[in-house]
Amino acid sequence: MKTKSYFLLLFVLAASLVGCNKYDTIAEEVIVGYMAPQVYWNVESSTVTAGNPVPFTTQYYTTGTSPITKLEVWYSVKEDISKVVSCPWTVTFSYSYSSAVNELKRISQLVSTYEQNSDYWNDSLHAYSFNATFPTSNTLSSTSWNKPTSFDSLKMVSYFGPDFMTEFKDSLYGLMQVKDFQKMYEGLGLVEHFNQYCDSTINENTGQWDYYFPGDTIPTAIADIYKSIPFSDLIYNSSNANYDVEYNRTYLLDAVIKCYDEQGTAGTGLTKEITLN
Amino acid sequence: MKAMKKEKLYSYLLLLLVTLVGVSCKDQYPSPEELPSSKVAFEYSIIDENYQLDYYVGASIQFVNTSYAEGECTWDFGDGNTGTGDVIVHKFENQGTYKVRLTVAGQGYVDQNIFICDIKPIVSINPMEDEFCEVRKTLISFSVVLPNPEELEEEYNWTFPEGTLNSNGEEITTYAGKDPGQVQFGNVGSQTVTLSAKLGGRSLEESKLNVQVGYNKNVPTLYYAVKTGNIMALKLISDAPADMEVMPFDMGVKSGQHPLNILFADSLLYVLDCGKQFTYVDDADENMGDGKIFIMSKDGSKVETMLSNSGAAFNDPFYGYIEGSKLYFADRNTGICTINLSERNQTLNRDNFPYYVQNNHLGYYGRGLSYGAMNACFGKINGIWYWLKTYNGQGMFRFSDSDILTVDRVESDPAPSAGIALNGMCPKSFVWDAANQVIYFTIYDAKYEGLYRCTLEQLDAIGTNRDNLAPYQLKMANGKSVTPITETGVGEGSTGEFITICQLALDPTTGCVYFGLRSGDATVKSGLMRYNPATGFIETVVEGVEIYGVAINNNPSKLF
Numbered sequence: 001m002k003t004k005s006y007f008l009l010l011f012v013l014a015a016s017l018v019g020c021n022k023y024d025t026i027a028e029e030v031i032v033g034y035m036a037p038q039v040y041w042n043v044e045s046s047t048v049t050a051g052n053p054v055p056f057t058t059q060y061y062t063t064g065t066s067p068i069t070k071l072e073v074w075y076s077v078k079e080d081i082s083k084v085v086s087c088p089w090t091v092t093f094s095y096s097y098s099s100a101v102n103e104l105k106r107i108s109q110l111v112s113t114y115e116q117n118s119d120y121w122n123d124s125l126h127a128y129s130f131n132a133t134f135p136t137s138n139t140l141s142s143t144s145w146n147k148p149t150s151f152d153s154l155k156m157v158s159y160f161g162p163d164f165m166t167e168f169k170d171s172l173y174g175l176m177q178v179k180d181f182q183k184m185y186e187g188l189g190l191v192e193h194f195n196q197y198c199d200s201t202i203n204e205n206t207g208q209w210d211y212y213f214p215g216d217t218i219p220t221a222i223a224d225i226y227k228s229i230p231f232s233d234l235i236y237n238s239s240n241a242n243y244d245v246e247y248n249r250t251y252l253l254d255a256v257i258k259c260y261d262e263q264g265t266a267g268t269g270l271t272k273e274i275t276l277n
Numbered sequence: 278m279k280a281m282k283k284e285k286l287y288s289y290l291l292l293l294l295v296t297l298v299g300v301s302c303k304d305q306y307p308s309p310e311e312l313p314s315s316k317v318a319f320e321y322s323i324i325d326e327n328y329q330l331d332y333y334v335g336a337s338i339q340f341v342n343t344s345y346a347e348g349e350c351t352w353d354f355g356d357g358n359t360g361t362g363d364v365i366v367h368k369f370e371n372q373g374t375y376k377v378r379l380t381v382a383g384q385g386y387v388d389q390n391i392f393i394c395d396i397k398p399i400v401s402i403n404p405m406e407d408e409f410c411e412v413r414k415t416l417i418s419f420s421v422v423l424p425n426p427e428e429l430e431e432e433y434n435w436t437f438p439e440g441t442l443n444s445n446g447e448e449i450t451t452y453a454g455k456d457p458g459q460v461q462f463g464n465v466g467s468q469t470v471t472l473s474a475k476l477g478g479r480s481l482e483e484s485k486l487n488v489q490v491g492y493n494k495n496v497p498t499l500y501y502a503v504k505t506g507n508i509m510a511l512k513l514i515s516d517a518p519a520d521m522e523v524m525p526f527d528m529g530v531k532s533g534q535h536p537l538n539i540l541f542a543d544s545l546l547y548v549l550d551c552g553k554q555f556t557y558v559d560d561a562d563e564n565m566g567d568g569k570i571f572i573m574s575k576d577g578s579k580v581e582t583m584l585s586n587s588g589a590a591f592n593d594p595f596y597g598y599i600e601g602s603k604l605y606f607a608d609r610n611t612g613i614c615t616i617n618l619s620e621r622n623q624t625l626n627r628d629n630f631p632y633y634v635q636n637n638h639l640g641y642y643g644r645g646l647s648y649g650a651m652n653a654c655f656g657k658i659n660g661i662w663y664w665l666k667t668y669n670g671q672g673m674f675r676f677s678d679s680d681i682l683t684v685d686r687v688e689s690d691p692a693p694s695a696g697i698a699l700n701g702m703c704p705k706s707f708v709w710d711a712a713n714q715v716i717y718f719t720i721y722d723a724k725y726e727g728l729y730r731c732t733l734e735q736l737d738a739i740g741t742n743r744d745n746l747a748p749y750q751l752k753m754a755n756g757k758s759v760t761p762i763t764e765t766g767v768g769e770g771s772t773g774e775f776i777t778i779c780q781l782a783l784d785p786t787t788g789c790v791y792f793g794l795r796s797g798d799a800t801v802k803s804g805l806m807r808y809n810p811a812t813g814f815i816e817t818v819v820e821g822v823e824i825y826g827v828a829i830n831n832n833p834s835k836l837f
Contacts, residue, residue, distance in 0.1 A: 006287045013294040025550060046571075047530050047580035051399065077392060082505065090563075094766050105639050109322060111330060117776075125370035137330040139394035147821060239799050240821040246505050250531070275530035277507075 011079055031262070035064035036069045036267035039071065039259035043272045050265035058269070061127040066261035068092035071114040073134040073272075077106040083160060085168060086244040088151040088237045092177045097163045097168060106258070111135060140251035147242040151232035157249040160243040172265040173226055173236065178211050181222055190225055197222055197232055278734070311633040314385025316346035320368075321377070321391060324366065327426055332624025333396050335426070339366050340377065340836045346384035353378040369393040375625045388607065397482040398423045398433070398474045403423045409836045410490045414519065415486065415822075416444060416459040421472065431455070436471040439630075440464045440522065443595070462490045465512055466524030467682060473831055488525055490578075491836030496573070497784055498830040498837060499791055500546050500696040501538055501805055502532035505825040508546065508573060509837065511805070513784050525819060526837075528577035532825065534567070535769075537779045537824035538654065542618060547583065549606060552594040556771050559589045566625070569605065570616070575830060576837040578670040586625040594625075607652040609774075610669070611635055634662075639674065646670035651773045654706040656781060658716065658733070661695050665704045666775025671738075673698040673707070673718075703773075708781040708790060717790045717808065719778040720746070727751070727758040728778065728792070728808060737740065754814045759806065762776030762797035769795075784825040787811070793824020 024027070039060040050053050086096040113136040120128040145155055150236055156165060176184075182194045191197075196218050198211040213219055235244045253276065257269040323329045324339045332338070342363040344348045352360045354367050368373060372395040380386040388656065397424040407415045423431055435452040440463025443449040449460060457544070460466045470486045492512050499511045510526040517523050533550030540547045552568035560566075566586035573580050583604075588591050591609040598605045608615045612635030623629065636642055636650050651668035660736035664674045675695035682690055699720065707718040717730050722743060731749040732738075739745040752758050761777035762768030769776045782791045788810040796803045805819040805827075830837075 003287075006291070009292065011290065013291075023784060045579040046582060047573075049529060084505070088523070104372075105392070106332070107320065107389050107391075109330075113318075128679075134441075135330060137394075138399045139331050139333070139397065141491055142616075144506065148505075149821065219650045239796060240803050252660075275531065 013051065034066070034261075034263055034265040035062070035066070035245065036265045037062040037068050037261050039267045039269045040256055041068035041257045041269045041272070043255070043274060045072060046273065047277060048136060048277045050136055053133035053135050054253075054255070054274055055133045056257075056272075057129065057131050059122075059125055059129045060128040060259045060267070062259075062261055062267075064261060064265070066263045066265065067259050068116045068259060070116055070127065070260050072110055072258045073112040073114075074108045074110050074258065075134075075253040075256070076104060076108040078252045078254060079103050079105045080248075080250045080252060082246070082248045083236055084244075084246040085160070085164075087168075087172055087234050089180065089187055089234070089246055090176065090240070091179040091183050091184070093175060095156040095172055095175065105251070108254070134255070136253065136274075138277060140276045142248070142250040142275075145247040147237075147240065147244065147246065149242050151236075151243050153232070155247075156231075156245070159249075169229075169231055169234060178213060181218075181226075182211075182232075184229075185222075185225060186208075186235075187238055188229065188236075200232075254257070298595045308453065312385050313387060314346060314381070316383050317344045317345055317379055317385050317387040317490050319377075319379045319387065319389065323504070331424075332391070332393050333424055334370060334372055334393055335368055335396075335455065336393075336413040337366050337368055338391070340365065342379060342381070344379070344381050346380035346381045348384050351380045351382070353380070362807070379774055380638060386410045394423050395482050396476060398472050398484045400470070400472050400484050400486045402486070402488065410462065410488055411493055411835060412490050413461060413463055414493060416461050418459045419457065419470070421455055423474060423600075425476060427477070427812075430475075430679055431804070432475040434473045435449060436473070437469070438462070438464065438468045441468070444482075452813075456603060462488065463520075464522040465490055465517070466522075467491050467527045468524075487527060487529070490781070490837060491834075492523075493835065495833035495835055497786060498831055499782065499784070499827065500528075500539060500541065500830070501791075501793060501822075501827045502548065502824065502825045506534070506822075508533055508548070508577070508820075510538075510577075513787070513789070515787060522536070524717075528573065529581055530565075530573050530577050533569070533574070535776075536825045537595055537776070538597045539597050539780070539828040540597050540604065541575075541830045542604075542829040544575045544832075545618075546830075547571075547572065547597065547599070547618075548576065548596040549597045549826070550593040551609070552590065554590045555593070555609070555772055558590055563589035565590040566593050568595075570594050572596075572620070572621075572699055578680055578698050581621050583621055584630075585621045586623055588626060592627075595652055596654050598654075600657065605633060605655070607655055607664075610649045610651045611666070612638075613652075613655065620631070627728065634664075634676075636670075637685050639676055640680060640682070640690045641670070641676075641688040641697065642675050642688055643688075643693050645672070645697055646674060647782060648663050651703065655705070656709070658709045662706060665699075665707065667703045667705060667721075667762055672700040690762055699739060700735050701741060702741075704778055705777045706781045706792070708783045710783055710785075710788060710790075713788060713810075718780065718785070719792070721761055721763050721775060721777045723763070726760045726777075728790075730783075730790075730808070751808050753816070754812070755803070757798065757801055759801065760796065762795045764797065768797065776825065778825040780828075782829045784829055786833075790828070791818070791827050793822070793827060795823055 029115040041058040044055040082100045084098040120130045122129045185191045199214050200209040200211045203210045237244045255272045258266040260266045293355045298518045306739045319342050321340045323336050325337050354377050361441050372393050374392050376385050376388050400422050433455045435457050437449050441449050441460050444459040468488045468490050473483045474481045497513045508528040509532045516524050534553045535555045536550045536691050538549045548571050555675050566588045569585040570583040572583050594606040596607040602618050605613050605615050605617045612632035614630045615633050636646050639758035648670040650666045653665035653667050655664040662676050676693035680693035701722050704718050706719045721729050725743045728751045729749040762777045778792045790808045794806045802820050804822050807818050
């Protein structure tokens with residue numbers, strides 16, 4: 001008998017453990033509330049020119065008793081920025097800076113409202129249906145600056161920040177070895193006889209001369225030349241006659257459609273991602 | 278004795294449970310307002326009558342507290358300004374992204390971004406008399422809208438591309454004023470008109486308008502996918518006047534991550550993007566796939582998703598071929614499956630998209646073709662499949678539909694009679710010129726890299742000896758062949774799956790074969806190239822671009 005009481009108490013305590021509002025097993029297992037309208041939609045194109053309207057079709061219905069009153073389109077704005085800058089002159093290593101950032105720029109906003117109309121009923125679909133559009137902003141057009149044939153330092157600062165060029169140059173210098181300096185300086189026509197700055201020994205395995213800086217430190221003359229090289233030359237790709245810099249900024253909309261009934265209960269369609277160009 | 282022990286045990290258990298109940302529903306975290314809280318929330322919207330979507334500098338933005346938590350609301354707008362109250366209106370004076378913080382006293386806070394845009398002129402083309410803008414014919418004019426609620430002084434400066442003429446037929450490169458009048462363009466392709474404006478003496482962000490200018494005759498259109506850029510188009514014009522430049526069209530549609538193949542059928546361009554990861558990866562959970570096939574209308578005005586993959590990365594769509602109403606697409610290294618051209622928004626899984634053919638369902642398996650044999654381009658010539666493989670079995674593996682086994686190949690299954698061409702070599706792409714009965718193909722074996730052209734008989738005669746390739750190698754006018762990058766860390770990819778020349782496209786009207794070259798030879802520039810049978814040489818078409826797939830719309834048109 002005593003054992004039974006213990007088990008009973010045990011059960012009550014266990015139930016109370018899971019019954020607080022953090023672990024509400026009932027709320028986790030069943031839907032509580034009104035039946036929301038069902039809504040499905042399809043946007044005509046997943047890429048749209050910024051400022052142009054986005055055409056879509058929608059179908060919706062309700063199994064609840066409260067009639068549908070309106071639909072709304074909401075969207076948030078995300079920004080995708082990808083940047084790549086490379087130095088094509090290095091031989092002993094590949095030097096490239098790249099970054100890709102995806103950031104929410106604006107929270108979801110109501111952009112369009114569509115009042116319910118009984119004429120939208122479609123017998124064959126057993127649902128309401130209509131075609132419409134929602135607007136986009138001209139301000140969200142994409143920007144690209146890829147492998148330009150002429151260098152624009154204002155764009156470089158605007159897209160990469162004021163310190164980027166100096167940091168890139170300093171960081172590259174710390175990694176460069178004899179062969180890298182040689183390719184860069186000869187490629188840019190900065191020195192005629194690079195080997196004058198080097199000592200050399202014969203490599204018995206290859207039979208070729210191996211060049212190195214005296215004392216394994218970068219000679220002052222080499223360092224001074226490096227200081228005089230403009231950033232644009234560091235990223236100039238002589239093979240392609242362009243600059244190894246890429247900047248792409250694109251805005252994306254995460255759009256949803258909401259269908260409301262008279263009680264204000266809303267059903268939500270799937271999120272559509274729309275790229276603005 | 279035993280019962281007593283049991284009773285003791287229950288007592289301890291009871292004590293433990295009581296303790297647990299005591300602590301189970303109370304967070305042990307501090308709740309100062311310095312911490313973010315899910316109970317704090319807010320919304321914002323523009324309450325001005327106009328430009329409600331634009332979030333211009335100076336717009337009246339209403340912030341509304343929608344928190345579940347109750348308490349005094351303090352706002353920090355991230356621009357040095359603050360405020361209090363459940364509802365507050367704020368104007369930002371400068372463009373940028375601001376982190377706005379709402380703090381509810383004693384409850385916590387929430388941060389949300391708001392992106393403020395500078396005012397800039399909005400330029401559009403007025404309706405034209407012609408259906409589209411035709412080179413050296415169509416006169417177009419522009420409309421400009423500049424939000425200017427404070428009625429500040431406006432200044433406009435236009436920049437037109439080379440070859441633009443005004444309505445008097447005079448060249449115009451710049452124009453100061455709001456309305457430059459009618460202009461016509463002297464070159465084909467995307468012509469960029471730039472408008473710089475000042476408002477009250479302050480320079481605004483410039484606006485660019487991309488005008489798609491068509492040719493004055495119907496010609497085919499080439500499409501190509503640029504690395505980290507957009508799908509581009511180029512009119513294939515052979516008779517343009519010497520002073521007319523034929524420039525590419527920017528279609529305004531992103532190429533995707535690695536669109537190794539693009540295919541044109543009817544009025545649509547199918548882009549096979551194998552996603553971010555296209556080389557080997559240990560995808561043990563089979564969830565690294567992000568490839569897709571998307572469809573762009575020929576004028577770039579519409580983009581739809583045909584198929585997407587979120588399963589294994591190796592299942593992403595890499596290469597494709599269209600026959601009739603079906604698109605065949607190959608994964609990284611196992612097989613080829615099909616999808617009807619009319620399908621949209623499909624999700625790739627093997628139940629819905631079983632292999633049409635796979636490595637071990639061919640008689641070659643174990644006889645040249647091994648597990649995981651790396652795929653490259655494939656297609657049909659005279660009813661025979663040519664399936665190019667670059668690793669774990671290399672060559673052009675040829676077979677007919679009837680050679681495809683329904684179960685795994687066993688020893689008694691014969692190898693297809695069509696045989697392997699270029700056996701042991703690394704062929705990446707090919708195209709068949711039916712009119713001239715020649716096959717063009719690329720290989721990237723070291724020292725033999727390049728583009729080749731021969732008949733099918735000659736292809737067979739090459740056998741396994743690379744030296745037999747020499748008579749068929751195509752070269753530039755300076756005697757150079759085209760050598761794609763196959764150096765790890767320099768070019769994209771790795772052994773067996775370098776990008777190299779990943780697709781060839783034939784213009785049947787001229788017999789020219791187009792391709793993208795990532796040049797590994799410092800003396801040959803990368804870009805869009807073609808072999809021109811009229812000159813007998815490989816020529817540069819567009820210099821300095823890095824290209825994946827290429828495709829041609831053979832249906833001639835002035836624009837698209």
